[in-house]
Amino acid sequence: MLKYVGLVLSGLTRKKLRTTLTFLSLAAAFTLLGLLQAVGVLFSGASDFLGASRLITQASTSFTQPLPMRMMGIIESVDGIDAVSHSQFFGGQYGEARGFFPQFAVNPRLLKATYSEWVMPDDQWRAFQLTRDGAIVGRNIAEQYGWKIGDVVPLNSFIWTKSDGSRLWEWRIVGIFDGKDDEWQKRTSLMYLNYGQFDEGRAPGARGLAGVFVVRVTDPSNAEKVAAAIDAKFANSSDETKTQSEQEFQVSFARQLGNIGLIVNLITGMVFFSILFLTGVAMNQAVRERIPELAVLKCLGFKDRQVMWLVLSECFALCVIGATAGMLIASAAVQLPIIQSAIPVSVGGTVWLVAGACVIALTLLVGLPPAMTAQRLKIVDALAGRTGDSSFELALRKAIEWPAMGWRWVMGRSVRPAEADA
Known part of the structure; x- marks a missing residue:
C-alpha cells in the first residue's frame, strides 16, 4: 500500500x-x-466524577428559591446522615473587566465536613472559621488573578445588596485550596465566602436564609432512602423540598441554561x-x-x-x-x-x-x-x-432543480384556471 x-x-x-x-x-x-x-x-x-455520598436539598419549586436555616436541624435528625452544610450562591463580579467565577457563602466548619475533597492546611481552615470577612479560593483562580493570602478582593454582587444599599463586598483571602486528585484540581476555579459576614451584611429581609443544603450520607447505597425521608419531613408545608443526588443537581443546574x-x-x-x-x-x-x-x-x-x-x-x-x-x-x-x-x-x-x-x-x-x-x-x-456527469454532480443538480421544478408546477396549477377563464 x-x-x-x-x-x-x-x-x-x-x-x-x-x-x-x-x-x-x-x-x-x-x-x-x-x-x-x-x-x-x-x-x-461533568457530574460523573462526583461522589454518590452527597445529596442536595433545594426548594421543590426551584433551586433559586431560598430555604430558612431552621430546616438544617430537622434534616440532621434524619437517620443515615453523616453531616449537613448549607450553601448560598453569591454571584459576584471582580474588577473592571467584570471577571466572573462561582462564589458560595458557606459555614467554614461544615464545608470541611461535607467536602473532604478540598485539600488545605489546617491553619488556613482555622483562619477561615475565625475571620468574619474571610474567603478561600481555588488554586486555579488564585493563579489566574495572582492572588495570595492576605489580599482583599472586592466583589460586586448582581444578586445581593448590603444593608446600606451597596452591592460592593470585600473579602479577605485566608486560604488557597487544592483538589484531592487531578479531576478535582481542574475544578478549583471557585471561591468560598464566610457566611457570617454575608448573612450579617445583607438586607434584613434576606437574613437567615440558605440556598441549598448539602447532605453527606453515611452509606451511599441508602442515598435514595435518605432523600425520600428528608422530603417527607417537609411534605405539605410552606417549605417543601426536593432532595436529589449531587450528580442530578448538577445536571439540573446545567439545564437551566438550555x-x-x-x-x-x-x-x-x-x-x-x-x-x-x-x-x-x-x-x-x-x-x-x-x-x-x-x-x-x-x-x-x-x-x-x-x-x-x-x-x-x-x-x-x-x-x-x-x-x-x-x-x-x-x-x-x-x-x-x-x-x-x-x-x-x-x-x-x-x-x-x-x-x-x-x-x-x-x-x-x-x-x-x-x-x-x-x-x-x-x-x-x-x-x-x-x-x-459524476454521481455527486447528478445529486447536486437534482437537489437544485427539484425545488425549482416544484415551484413551476405549483405556479402552473395556479395559472391554469385563469387561463381557462380567458
Whole structure:
C-alpha cells in the first residue's frame, strides 16, 4: 500500500491553492467541532466524577428559591446522615473587566465536613472559621488573578445588596485550596465566602436564609432512602423540598441554561453539512480534471478497483490531515487560561472518537461518489472527453432543480384556471 502514497500525494498537490483552501476549511471546521463536542461532553458528564455520598436539598419549586436555616436541624435528625452544610450562591463580579467565577457563602466548619475533597492546611481552615470577612479560593483562580493570602478582593454582587444599599463586598483571602486528585484540581476555579459576614451584611429581609443544603450520607447505597425521608419531613408545608443526588443537581443546574446537548449537536450537524458540501465539490472537481490521467493509469494496468481506492485514499488523507490539525488547535485552545478559568473543558478521548467517526463518514460521503465514477470510467470515453456527469454532480443538480421544478408546477396549477377563464 505504501507504493501508492506518492500517487495520493501528487493528486493532493496538483492544485496547491485549492488543496490549501480545502485544508484550511477542514481545519477550521474540526476546530469548531472539537470545541463544541468538548463542551457537550463536559455538560453531559461533568457530574460523573462526583461522589454518590452527597445529596442536595433545594426548594421543590426551584433551586433559586431560598430555604430558612431552621430546616438544617430537622434534616440532621434524619437517620443515615453523616453531616449537613448549607450553601448560598453569591454571584459576584471582580474588577473592571467584570471577571466572573462561582462564589458560595458557606459555614467554614461544615464545608470541611461535607467536602473532604478540598485539600488545605489546617491553619488556613482555622483562619477561615475565625475571620468574619474571610474567603478561600481555588488554586486555579488564585493563579489566574495572582492572588495570595492576605489580599482583599472586592466583589460586586448582581444578586445581593448590603444593608446600606451597596452591592460592593470585600473579602479577605485566608486560604488557597487544592483538589484531592487531578479531576478535582481542574475544578478549583471557585471561591468560598464566610457566611457570617454575608448573612450579617445583607438586607434584613434576606437574613437567615440558605440556598441549598448539602447532605453527606453515611452509606451511599441508602442515598435514595435518605432523600425520600428528608422530603417527607417537609411534605405539605410552606417549605417543601426536593432532595436529589449531587450528580442530578448538577445536571439540573446545567439545564437551566438550555438543552446544551441538543444545541451542540445541532451546531455540529450544521458544521458537518458545510464541510461535506465544500469538500465534496472540491473532490469532485479534482477528479473531473484528472479524468484523462485516470484513464492513462488504467492503460498502464491499474485495475478499476485500484483507481477507485486511489481516489478514496486521496479524500481520506485530506480529511485526516485537516481534522488532525483542527483537533490539535482545539486541544491547545481549551488550555488557554481565559477558557480554563471560565469552564474546565478538555478535548479528551471521547471528543477524538467523535472526530474520527466524522472523518470516516465524511470520507465515505464525499469520496465514494467520485471514486465510483473513476472506477466505472471507460478508457475510450475518458480519452475522447465523453465523461458525463459524476454521481455527486447528478445529486447536486437534482437537489437544485427539484425545488425549482416544484415551484413551476405549483405556479402552473395556479395559472391554469385563469387561463381557462380567458
